[in-house]
Amino acid sequence: MLFLKLPGQCLCHIFYRTEGSRMKLTIARKLLAAYLLMALLTILVGSYALFSLQHLNELAYTIIKKDFFIIYHGRQMLDSLLAQERSEKKFIILQDPALAELYRARSSAVKEGITKLQKVSDPAVAKLLSRIRVLHEEGDLLFQRETELINAQQADEATRLSEGSVREKTEQLAALMRELQKQAESDVDQKMNLIRSRGASAATVTTVLFLISLGGGIGLALFVTYTISRPLGKLKKATGFIADGNFDYADLNINHHDEIGELAKRFRVMASRLKMLEQLNLDASPLTRLPGNIAIEQQIEKRLAEKKPFSLCHADLDNFKPFADKYGYAWASEVIKAVAEILLGALKTSGHDSDFIGHIGGDDFVIITAPVRAEQICQQVVGEFDRRIVSFYEGRDRASGFIIGKDRRGNVQQFPLMTISIGIVTDDGSRFESPLAMARTAADLKEYAKAHPISNYVKQEDLQQH
DSSP states (O other), X not given: XXXXXXXXXXXXGGGEEEEXXXXXXXXXXXXXXXXXXXXXXXXXXXXXXXXXXXXXXXXXXXXXXXIHHHHHHHHHHHHHHHHHHHHHHHHHHHOOHHHHHHHHHHHHHHHHHHHHHTTSOOHHHHHHHHHHHHHHHXXXXXXXXXXXXXXXXXXXXXXXXXXXXXXXXXXXXXXXXXXXXXXXXXXXXXXXXXXXXXXXXHHHHHHHHHHHHHTTOGGGHHHHIIIIIHHHHHHHHHHHHHHTTOTTOOOOOOOOSSHHHHHHHHHHHHHHHHHHHHHHTSOBOXXXXXXXXXXHHHHHHHHHHHTOOEEEEEEEEESHHHHHHHHOHHHHHHHHHHHHHHHHHHHHHXXXXXXXXXXXXXXXXXXXXXXXXXXXXXXXXXXXXXXXXXXXXXXXXXXXXXXXXXXXXXXXXXXXXXXXXEEEEEESSSSOXXXXXXXXXXXXXXXXXXXXXXXXXXXXXXXXHO
16 A cells, blocks of 8 residues: 655545556546645645735734824924924014913923823833923923013023023924934834835745646646636735835736635735825825925925025915904815915926925915026915905905904904915025024014015015115
């Protein structure tokens, strides 16, 4: 009696028969052995691929639930910190109690972000958050001291405190928050590389197993090719596309009601999740889809480093809050979208491909362009804004030229129709030492422009001549 041994099994005399003293392997039994071998290898292929894909899916899930959670809330914390710093600087200059309240609101947003990130069970994150919390509390105490100095009519002392200890604390906090984001982004890169390598390995092993199974019987070649080779080839190709960042790979229509179909289904789910992760990582305004603060800062920093003249235009709407209070923030959001369209239209007709538009947030926008085009673009923006903005008001308000609303102190008063103010600052990398300094000057010019009751723009050169 002879035996044909397979892994973990012993297919005994069923494959053989006795003719006198001879043992003969029949065709039927050869086919049966081939079918059993193919079935076993198919199960191995599907199980291995499923296990690999499940592991990749777990990595992607970790990226979603942990790393991008840290990146998202870390950015929100950094934005709140920068807004907190702006409120503190304005408070020192304007000494407006409302700005102090705004500072505290931004401070609360930072604390809320710290609380959310404390849910992440990671010793490195916990260590950074502990340092951030201590520095932030120290910063709040310094601001409280500034408030006391302002109330005591010691503005010069408050200014020195702001330019000294407060700025130092803010810079340390910003550095720690960036380090927190950098760690999370590094973790994302590592996991993405692991996904890429595991995917390639899974495709390679799967292909090898398929080639071995193909040798199990020529008669099953077409069946094997159609039911296994073709879908696995698609999965392999899709794995390469996903590894290269193409999450919209569409040629994955595998509708098998088996392990391969389940693999394809999970693969599509994984691709969809990875695409969502990439979109979350984009620095863009959810309302206008324009680049946000990080992209704006990078653009300014890049152009300052190039040492070539460029103009930074900071645009802001006047009387936007009373409009939003009366007409609602849904309709006010349409105004923001319209402003974005106006800016894009101005760059399309008067700008260049190298020009840049960013959305700081709310009703604040930034245009970066060449000095020779800046004034023309701003003229077009002002004219188009005045032409379109009246359509957002009801007929009665358009006719009267104002709306009735409450100011920040709750006093009822008349507010003119919205206008747009733009501050233009030009540099070639020799005047401003940082993007923040240049942006602050542009914001100051914009505030000067807002003092005029009409849509207008102000260039720093014009003020210097006066």
